[in-house]
Amino acid sequence: MKEGLIQGRLWVLTNDQGRLIEDIDTDQIYHNAYLHITDRRLMGQYALGNLAGWEDFARRAKPGDIIIAGRNFGAGSSRQQAVDCFLALGIAAIVAPSFGAIYFRNAVNSALPVIRCPAVENLVANGQLATGDEVRLSLLSGEGENLTQGIKFNFPPFSGVQLAIIQAGGLFAYAHQLEKR
Amino acid sequence: MGQTFSEKILGKRAGQKVKAGDIVVVSPDRILSHDNTAAIINEFRKLGISQVRDPEKLVIVLDHVVPASSEKYAQNHKIIREFVREQRVRNFFDINHGICHQVLSEHGLAAPGTIVIGADSHTTTYGAFGAFSVGVGRSEVASVWATDELWLRVPETIKINLEGQLPPWVYAKDIILKIIGDQGADKANYQAVEFSGPGAKALSLASRMVLCNMAAEMGAKNAYFHPDKKVFDFFQELGISDYEVVTSDEDAQYSEVINLNLDKLEPQVACPHTVDNVRPVSEVEGLPFHQALIGTCTNGRLEDLEVAAQILRGKKVHPQVRVLIIPASQKELLKALEKGLIKIFNESGCVVINPGCGPCLGAHQGVLAPGEVALSTANRNFRGRMGSRDSFIYLASPATVAASAIEGRIKDPRKCLL
Numbered sequence: 001m002k003e004g005l006i007q008g009r010l011w012v013l014t015n016d017q018g019r020l021i022e023d024i025d026t027d028q029i030y031h032n033a034y035l036h037i038t039d040r041r042l043m044g045q046y047a048l049g050n051l052a053g054w055e056d057f058a059r060r061a062k063p064g065d066i067i068i069a070g071r072n073f074g075a076g077s078s079r080q081q082a083v084d085c086f087l088a089l090g091i092a093a094i095v096a097p098s099f100g101a102i103y104f105r106n107a108v109n110s111a112l113p114v115i116r117c118p119a120v121e122n123l124v125a126n127g128q129l130a131t132g133d134e135v136r137l138s139l140l141s142g143e144g145e146n147l148t149q150g151i152k153f154n155f156p157p158f159s160g161v162q163l164a165i166i167q168a169g170g171l172f173a174y175a176h177q178l179e180k181r
Numbered sequence: 182m183g184q185t186f187s188e189k190i191l192g193k194r195a196g197q198k199v200k201a202g203d204i205v206v207v208s209p210d211r212i213l214s215h216d217n218t219a220a221i222i223n224e225f226r227k228l229g230i231s232q233v234r235d236p237e238k239l240v241i242v243l244d245h246v247v248p249a250s251s252e253k254y255a256q257n258h259k260i261i262r263e264f265v266r267e268q269r270v271r272n273f274f275d276i277n278h279g280i281c282h283q284v285l286s287e288h289g290l291a292a293p294g295t296i297v298i299g300a301d302s303h304t305t306t307y308g309a310f311g312a313f314s315v316g317v318g319r320s321e322v323a324s325v326w327a328t329d330e331l332w333l334r335v336p337e338t339i340k341i342n343l344e345g346q347l348p349p350w351v352y353a354k355d356i357i358l359k360i361i362g363d364q365g366a367d368k369a370n371y372q373a374v375e376f377s378g379p380g381a382k383a384l385s386l387a388s389r390m391v392l393c394n395m396a397a398e399m400g401a402k403n404a405y406f407h408p409d410k411k412v413f414d415f416f417q418e419l420g421i422s423d424y425e426v427v428t429s430d431e432d433a434q435y436s437e438v439i440n441l442n443l444d445k446l447e448p449q450v451a452c453p454h455t456v457d458n459v460r461p462v463s464e465v466e467g468l469p470f471h472q473a474l475i476g477t478c479t480n481g482r483l484e485d486l487e488v489a490a491q492i493l494r495g496k497k498v499h500p501q502v503r504v505l506i507i508p509a510s511q512k513e514l515l516k517a518l519e520k521g522l523i524k525i526f527n528e529s530g531c532v533v534i535n536p537g538c539g540p541c542l543g544a545h546q547g548v549l550a551p552g553e554v555a556l557s558t559a560n561r562n563f564r565g566r567m568g569s570r571d572s573f574i575y576l577a578s579p580a581t582v583a584a585s586a587i588e589g590r591i592k593d594p595r596k597c598l599l
Binding site for chain 1: 317544
């Protein structure tokens with residue numbers, strides 16, 4: 001992630017009425033039937049496997065893709081598999097108006113950029129962010145751009161420590177950096 | 182300006198005056214993990230550190246899938262037992278104890294004014310004792326095992342005033358379902374929740390645990406009750422007195438104050454597939470279901486089992502309903518046994534299962550088939566939580582579940598003639 005810039009193809013998690021899906025909980029992201037798995041590489045295949053209409057997400061996603069979801073993404077369990085499954089697929093970022101608190105923390109600690117962006121609700125409703133669009137996000141400035149449609153938007157940038165953890169590659173790598181100083 | 186409980190305890194432990202929004206680094210008093218300890222050990226090994234910094238702080242409870250239901254779970258448990266021996270973890274509770282939140286509580290490991298972190302989202306439960314307790318993920322726990330500290334953002338606090346008095350057959354579960362239904366599943370995201378007022382003071386410790394446990398379902402980082410004589414007596418009985426109570430100031434600043442009068446509260450039911458999809462029982466009465474569950478870290482304590490037994494005594498559960506009773510811990514099971522409750526459950530046709538999480542998270546002991554409906558005292562009704570993603574979970578109090586189990590359909594417990 002050079003200078004906090006992320007660019008990738010978009011997946012907008014909408015329901016059959018084309019609306020952004022809210023409250024996607026940890027059981028829909030990563031079903032409890034696979035909680036015994038401890039190897040991250042094996043988790044990707046189950047990502048969103050229990051979300052109606054998105055069961056085949058793991059097969060369609062490519063490394064570098066970006067996800068947009070509705071408010072309160074990741075509500076529920078503290079299971080970190082719900083973050084790791086996206087890392088296993090190489091997902092570059094998840095954007096939502098809000099996240100479950102533990103989910104947000106887990107994601108930051110695992111260096112998965114989770115971007116709180118209330119603006120996406122309207123942008124998706126107006127068709128200004130759609131699956132397949134190419135999007136660029138700047139974690140430092142809090143600026144987003146839909147390159148396909150030529151639309152810009154903003155989000156509150158990360159706090160210092162959060163960005164430092166993400167850029168270091170996660171909580172452990174960050175701790176090692178601190179030790180070396 | 183006064184401080185909230187969360188500001189005060191985090192400031193005290195960080196050694197600085199703090200306000201909501203500040204980031205502090207603290208050393209927790211207890212670090213809880215359960216069956217997921219196997220995954221945490223995996224992460225911990227990657228750090229290249231051989232020794233847990235302070236093994237006295239670790240609390241490890243096997244509860245999610247106990248006894249192991251498959252070779253993979255058995256292997257995970259084995260890894261955990263070996264690690265516990267290697268690291269000399271004293272507070273290890275094997276499969277013969279119960280659900281982590283109940284076990285940690287009944288051993289007095291969450292005293293007032295302590296900080297507990299846990300690799301489980303319902304770690305919020307210990308606010309019932311005036312502890313600051315938050316759920317985190319497994320990387321975080323592995324990191325804290327190694328460093329003995331973690332960063333926390335001091336949360337803003339929502340105060341919930343409970344006025345009035347609960348009517349008969351209406352319980353703590355109904356209070357928290359009503360609040361979550363009114364306020365939404367993300368109302369308290371990143372925030373603390375303080376329960377206060379005469380309605381809060383009147384609640385038993387077990388009932389306070391219900392509210393704090395389910396505060397997680399409104400997104401709360403932590404929950405809190407002002408510790409009182411009930412708490413002090415509880416710890417005195419355990420012979421624990423070395424704690425310092427931390428309380429909110431009278432003039433503390435809250436992000437919001439919510440008032441709820443309990444006088445006219447009805448039994449509540451959370452409908453599929455979100456916990457905030459709540460309706461009064463009158464609106465869902467008559468709905469048939471296949472399986473009832475009374476237990477879990479939310480409602481598997483003696484007072485819950487007593488209410489259920491009071492309703493089931495001398496009655497038979499509906500022939501088309503499977504009723505599972507899962508006490509929250511061995512201690513609670515023993516109390517229920519001594520009071521004759523287990524006999525009542527047995528005679529009424531319930532299945533009593535060993536203490537643990539049971540089918541609450543869909544791993545074993547009563548998972549649901551496609552199209553099946555469960556009525557449960559648990560805290561979550563997410564789609565697929567208890568098994569098939571095409572099953573349906575309704576959440577209610579033990580009284581509502583017991584009354585409905587006889588009827589085979591959801592029933593208002595106030596209609597039980599006793």
